Amino acid sequence: MSLNTEDLLETCRELKDIFAKRAAKYDAEAIFPVENYENLRKAGMMGLMVPESHGGMGANFYQYTRAAGIFAQGCASTAVSFNMHNIVMGALAEVDLSSVEGRFGQIMKNFQDWAFAEAMSGKVFGAALTEPNVGFHPGSLSTTYKKVDGGYLLNGKKSFVSMSGYADYYVVAAVPEVQPGGEIPVVSWLVLPKDDPGIEIEEMWNTMGMRATVSNNMKLKDVFVPRSRLFLGFEGLVLQKLANEPHFVVGGFTACYFGVIEAIFNFTVEHQKRRNMAGSDIPLIKNEMIQTRMGEMSVLVEAARQLVYHAANLVVTNRGERETNAAIHRAKYFVGEIGPQIASLAIRACGGGTISKHLPMERYYRDIRCCGLMPAKSDECLWYVGKQAFGIDINKHSETYW
Numbered sequence: 001m002s003l004n005t006e007d008l009l010e011t012c013r014e015l016k017d018i019f020a021k022r023a024a025k026y027d028a029e030a031i032f033p034v035e036n037y038e039n040l041r042k043a044g045m046m047g048l049m050v051p052e053s054h055g056g057m058g059a060n061f062y063q064y065t066r067a068a069g070i071f072a073q074g075c076a077s078t079a080v081s082f083n084m085h086n087i088v089m090g091a092l093a094e095v096d097l098s099s100v101e102g103r104f105g106q107i108m109k110n111f112q113d114w115a116f117a118e119a120m121s122g123k124v125f126g127a128a129l130t131e132p133n134v135g136f137h138p139g140s141l142s143t144t145y146k147k148v149d150g151g152y153l154l155n156g157k158k159s160f161v162s163m164s165g166y167a168d169y170y171v172v173a174a175v176p177e178v179q180p181g182g183e184i185p186v187v188s189w190l191v192l193p194k195d196d197p198g199i200e201i202e203e204m205w206n207t208m209g210m211r212a213t214v215s216n217n218m219k220l221k222d223v224f225v226p227r228s229r230l231f232l233g234f235e236g237l238v239l240q241k242l243a244n245e246p247h248f249v250v251g252g253f254t255a256c257y258f259g260v261i262e263a264i265f266n267f268t269v270e271h272q273k274r275r276n277m278a279g280s281d282i283p284l285i286k287n288e289m290i291q292t293r294m295g296e297m298s299v300l301v302e303a304a305r306q307l308v309y310h311a312a313n314l315v316v317t318n319r320g321e322r323e324t325n326a327a328i329h330r331a332k333y334f335v336g337e338i339g340p341q342i343a344s345l346a347i348r349a350c351g352g353g354t355i356s357k358h359l360p361m362e363r364y365y366r367d368i369r370c371c372g373l374m375p376a377k378s379d380e381c382l383w384y385v386g387k388q389a390f391g392i393d394i395n396k397h398s399e400t401y402w
């Protein structure tokens with residue numbers, strides 16, 4: 001039986017209300033939302049993207065987009081960090097192994113079965129791709145692995161590792177010590193358990209926004225990874241996957257940050273409904289200027305929604321096609337650039353009281369500013385979409401920004 005969207009969203013709304021009550025504390029202290037993850041676990045959400053054949057909910061990308069947006073309305077840091085888990089599970093769930101045979105097929109199946117079983121038992125997967133001085137550009141990584149007896153030895157440094165110290169596993173992107181040559185550099189994902197003695201977390205996370213993602217630096221020193229923990233059992237998967245199907249890595253963030261935009265809009269409506277015009281008992285919302293400002297915000301929010309949902313639906317119907325990938329980047333650009341603008345309009349409309357820490361608006365303002373920094377960054381989106389407009393093949397690795 002396929003997942004009912006409305007049932008899923010109802011559960012997400014219940015969780016969102018719980019998350020919203022805790023968000024200010026997590027943000028103020030820049031601590032990981034451990035209790036929220038307990039709620040996610042209890043609701044079976046670690047299996048949100050795990051196929052039904054493996055006991056999960058089997059959400060499609062549109063359903064995921066809606067769910068992530070609702071979580072973010074309660075706590076953006078929870079949604080964005082949880083997005084890393086769903087990037088891993090979603091990317092894995094999209095690999096259809098039903099017709100793959102032979103020894104190699106069995107290796108892939110074993111990996112998939114293991115990862116899904118871990119998620120279904122409540123384990124959380126983080127993703128460590130970004131590096132200092134490299135950013136999120138897997139084509140230029142300096143974290144390396146070399147083959148040793150039974151597996152690989154990993155060395156390097158990662159930055160912005162969300163859920164650092166909390167995720168049960170990290171999916172780490174790395175390159176072989178010696179590149180074999182060829183058109184596309186070999187970049188592989190290797191899965192590390194969090195308690196490996198070679199992993200050192202540098203606790204330095206103290207940021208303007210998205211504070212509860214706890215995205216610290218991570219040092220990797222001679223970390224042994226058994227062969228069975230090479231993602232899907234083969235090297236060189238990363239760039240190919242990102243070039244052809246960038247929706248999880250790009251669109252997942254868009255979904256979360258669109259949720260912040262919705263929270264800003266809803267807050268602004270409710271805040272203004274409660275106020276009267278200065279020195280009178282006439283409701284503020286009767287004021288033409290206030291109505292016009294709300295109209296301006298409404299147009300922007302709806303435009304963002306259409307771009308985000310359209311792109312998500314295209315992933316369901318035409319995954320990996322160039323127009324789908326362009327749509328994913330149009331939505332990311334718009335949410336990343338229009339989000340801070342909407343937050344600014346909201347503060348202008350609601351007034352000085354909204355910069356107080358006892359209201360969520362100032363947190364939304366800081367959090368939404370981070371959207372354009374996350375893959376794909378705003379300029380990268382425009383570059384990519386512009387190429388598509390000229391008919392350049394954006395699914396070709398050499399034409400991407402990775």
Ligand SMILES: Cc1cc2nc3c(=O)[nH]c(=O)nc-3n(C[C@H](O)[C@H](O)[C@H](O)COP(=O)(O)OP(=O)(O)OC[C@H]3O[C@@H](n4cnc5c(N)ncnc54)[C@H](O)[C@@H]3O)c2cc1C
Binds near residue numbers: 374377
């Ligand atoms: C809250 C949060 C959570 C995150 N969680 C994770 C996570 O869990 N895992 C993970 O792997 N990453 C994570 N990231 C990192 C994210 O994916 C990005 O990689 C990161 O935000 C980009 O960092 P950067 O701006 O330093 O990098 P860069 O991409 O290096 O950019 C630095 C600057 O240089 C410019 N620049 C870079 N290359 C070029 C070029 N070739 N030509 C011209 N200009 C260039 C950029 O435009 C930018 O202005 C997270 C980020 C945030 C904000």
